[in-house]
Amino acid sequence: MTRIALTIGLLLLALALAGCRSMERPKTLGAGARVVNTVVGTSIVHASFNGQGMGGGGGEECCVSLPEQWRPGMTATIEWVKDPSPELNPDGRRAPPWNPDGTTPPEWQRWMKEHEANYVRRKVTMAVPKYEKVSSLVLVFLPCDEVYPLIDSAEQGRVLGGLRGREDRYPEMIRRLGGRQTCSGGG
Template sequence: MKWFSISAWLFLTLSLLGCQSMAQSKTIGAGARVVNTVPGTSIVRASFNGQGMGGGGGEECCVSLPEQWRPGMTATIEWVKDPSPDVNPGGRRAPRWNPDGTTPPEWHRWMKEHEANYVRRRVTMAVPKYEKVSSLVLVFLPCDEVYPLIDSAEQGRVFGGLRGRSSQGWDDEVVRRLGGKTKCQR
């Protein structure tokens, strides 16, 4: 009888430990945005572990992030890049819309050709260590690199003191602060 009670206790203990190891870490909702530092391109859309966001640069709500960083944490980031916004191969610009705001058939044909030139990328990478979740900023760097910024102090280090977002110097300084490449190998 004693062995039965020890066996039952051991089974229960191991079962509870197994449940504990399967427990998901706590997550929190955070704003998300895209910052593109590559001149002459635009990010059409991006996702972080399947959670999508637009590429327009404004903060969106929300993505779910683990409340605490853990060693070995990875993320899959996917994005669609427009390598030549507003222009198709050969330099052809989009036809004008109709005066009433509707799109002519030529515009739809142009857009279909334009979207065929989009570049799709996917990378699974280690998530940089973070202490305090601020928001998720996916920073797109030259050479099809991406850097996920989550930590509030790190966001301050990268973006702090920068002025004039529209200047090329702003993009270059963000790339420098993140240790990104400026010359890509072909």
């Protein structure tokens, strides 16, 4: 084989290997996940991060899969369902009581169907904030239908650390994340 043919062959092999390497899936880690809703008077019914579902109750759940290392250009699609008026239907009616045996009466089921029709569904694709060390995934829901994914352990400490109380901590969280405290339309 001539030198030129050998050089071309090695170049082609190097390009093929580089192409395969760029197609490698990033290594991932399993991490706990939770929702923090800073919007008083609403609740997050369900949320997902890149298709990985999470409940909206606020407690940590197991598990979501996150890339081990942050990469420039990394994005995430976050979807959520928001209840804009927990416990009340748009007309101001509260849910009828359940039966004494714990079953739901037909009136409650009708009320719930009306209630769920008022849910608001949102979806956003956004840049994932840079992270150094994966701690867990905390989706922080802010006023104006904004959401912030906290992944980095130091960033979680900066945003969530040293907060007091329950309701009164939300304005400070919003401030630390640079969000708006209020918005038009009550988002």
